[in-house]
Amino acid sequence: MDKFIIQGGARLAGEVVVSGAKNAALALMPATLLAAGNYKLSNVPRLRDIQTMTTLLRSIGVEITRANGVLTINSFGVSKHEAPYAHVKKMRASIYVLGPLVARYGRAKVSLPGGCAWGPRPVDLHIESLRKLGASIELKRGYILAEADRLKGARIRFEVSSVGATGNALMAAVLAKGTTVIENAAVEPEITALALFLESMGARIGGTGTNRLEIEGVDELSAADAAMIPDRIEAGTFLTAAAVTGGNLTLRNTIPGHLAAVTDKLREAGCVVRTENDCITLSAPETLQPVDVTTAIYPGFPTDMQAQWIALMLNAKGSSVVTDAIYLDRFKHVPELARLGADIRIRNNTALVRGGKPLTGTTVMSTDLRASASLIIAGLIAEGTTEVLRVYHIDRGYEAIETKLAALGAHIERTRSDEF
Numbered sequence: 001m002d003k004f005i006i007q008g009g010a011r012l013a014g015e016v017v018v019s020g021a022k023n024a025a026l027a028l029m030p031a032t033l034l035a036a037g038n039y040k041l042s043n044v045p046r047l048r049d050i051q052t053m054t055t056l057l058r059s060i061g062v063e064i065t066r067a068n069g070v071l072t073i074n075s076f077g078v079s080k081h082e083a084p085y086a087h088v089k090k091m092r093a094s095i096y097v098l099g100p101l102v103a104r105y106g107r108a109k110v111s112l113p114g115g116c117a118w119g120p121r122p123v124d125l126h127i128e129s130l131r132k133l134g135a136s137i138e139l140k141r142g143y144i145l146a147e148a149d150r151l152k153g154a155r156i157r158f159e160v161s162s163v164g165a166t167g168n169a170l171m172a173a174v175l176a177k178g179t180t181v182i183e184n185a186a187v188e189p190e191i192t193a194l195a196l197f198l199e200s201m202g203a204r205i206g207g208t209g210t211n212r213l214e215i216e217g218v219d220e221l222s223a224a225d226a227a228m229i230p231d232r233i234e235a236g237t238f239l240t241a242a243a244v245t246g247g248n249l250t251l252r253n254t255i256p257g258h259l260a261a262v263t264d265k266l267r268e269a270g271c272v273v274r275t276e277n278d279c280i281t282l283s284a285p286e287t288l289q290p291v292d293v294t295t296a297i298y299p300g301f302p303t304d305m306q307a308q309w310i311a312l313m314l315n316a317k318g319s320s321v322v323t324d325a326i327y328l329d330r331f332k333h334v335p336e337l338a339r340l341g342a343d344i345r346i347r348n349n350t351a352l353v354r355g356g357k358p359l360t361g362t363t364v365m366s367t368d369l370r371a372s373a374s375l376i377i378a379g380l381i382a383e384g385t386t387e388v389l390r391v392y393h394i395d396r397g398y399e400a401i402e403t404k405l406a407a408l409g410a411h412i413e414r415t416r417s418d419e420f
């Protein structure tokens with residue numbers, strides 16, 4: 001397993017091109033199951049999660065090749081309708097094949113995702129949506145068995161805003177007979193990107209970009225091409241990495257509006273942040289101000305930036321309160337940050353971060369994707385050497401992060417580790 005070795009103390013400066021959005025690609029790739037055809041998805045980042053989705057779709061019969069960030073997908077040969085546990089346990093987003101398989105082929109056998117590094121992360125909303133659309137669903141030996149002759153339009157109202165369940169319901173509804181209304185739909189940019197892609201395939205969707213979607217089911221769709229939107233979480237991660245070191249950064253290939261909640265908070269912390277077209281620039285202050293954050297659904301402060309924000313606040317002059325209102329126990333990074341000397345107290349879904357305490361490098365363990373990012377950010381300011389183990393977690397969601405950070409002046413290298 002690889003690890004990162006980081007020497008703290010460098011002030012980051014320079015320019016980074018943001019990669020395509022992981023969570024857009026993970027939604028659009030399974031959407032190609034909805035119509036046999038040839039698709040080109042471009043600006044797809046080279047990530048473990050994309051590889052996992054590729055392997056899963058290939059196991060179903062989809063042909064996928066990759067060249068220069070473009071996936072060429074041929075979904076004529078779909079012959080299976082199953083997402084086995086082996087795939088789903090590696091990546092929860094595998095459940096995105098459920099809606100398309102039931103909608104197009106009338107059946108699906110998808111493993112329940114099981115737990116993840118933090119919390120149970122249920123899929124009840126996915127299952128309920130398909131039931132409302134007329135699928136018969138049985139949960140058997142850890143699998144979701146779904147069947148439907150033809151899905152029928154229905155009114156779906158999510159009690160909890162869910163990115164994944166909205167995506168699955170949307171991909172099921174576009175081929176259902178009749179009209180479906182999805183209320184309290186997720187409005188994350190990745191879901192809007194999915195809706196736009198489905199529209200380009202011939203789906204009839206009203207309310208795209210809002211939390212009320214109205215879908216007029218059609219009998220069939222056709223293949224289309226799409227370019228992935230920029231990854232707003234990668235962008236936010238690099239901004240916090242530059243800010244924590246007192247540095248400055250130019251980000252290219254961004255949609256600034258997709259991370260306005262993050263840039264607003266960075267300004268509150270004292271950073272000068274400017275946006276122009278697809279570019280965001282940040283110049284950090286000598287001393288960061290402590291800023292409280294509570295995560296929320298889009299366009300609020302993203303839960304996927306919570307861990308990175310805690311790492312940033314370790315270098316602020318004073319205490320801050322970071323609350324995760326989406327995942328109530330997404331704090332596996334905190335005990336590892338404490339090994340670097342961080343003073344963070346957790347009470348329920350809130351972290352009290354005492355900033356300004358010097359950090360000292362040591363060995364820390366990644367537990368999940370965004371937790372790893374927070375360990376790297378803290379390592380950038382810890383005195384001495386920080387070793388971050390199990391960086392396969394970070395490789396799930398960040399393309400060549402050490403190369404991009406090194407280009408900004410960070411002292412970071414990847415080496416092999418016999419640590420399991």
Ligand code: EPZ
Pocket residue numbers: 022023026092093121122123124125126127160161162163164165186190303304326327369370397
């Ligand atoms: C998506 O996960 C993202 N993943 C996550 O990003 C992100 O953290 C999350 O949305 C929230 O923004 C992808 O897009 C592939 P949810 P998802 O359903 O769809 C509860 C990353 O770092 N819920 O919006 O699984 C759930 O427990 C990953 O890139 C149910 O109760 O998240 C949570 O409290 C990590 N029942 C809330 O909804 C369900 O059936 C939001 O979860 C589904 C969800």
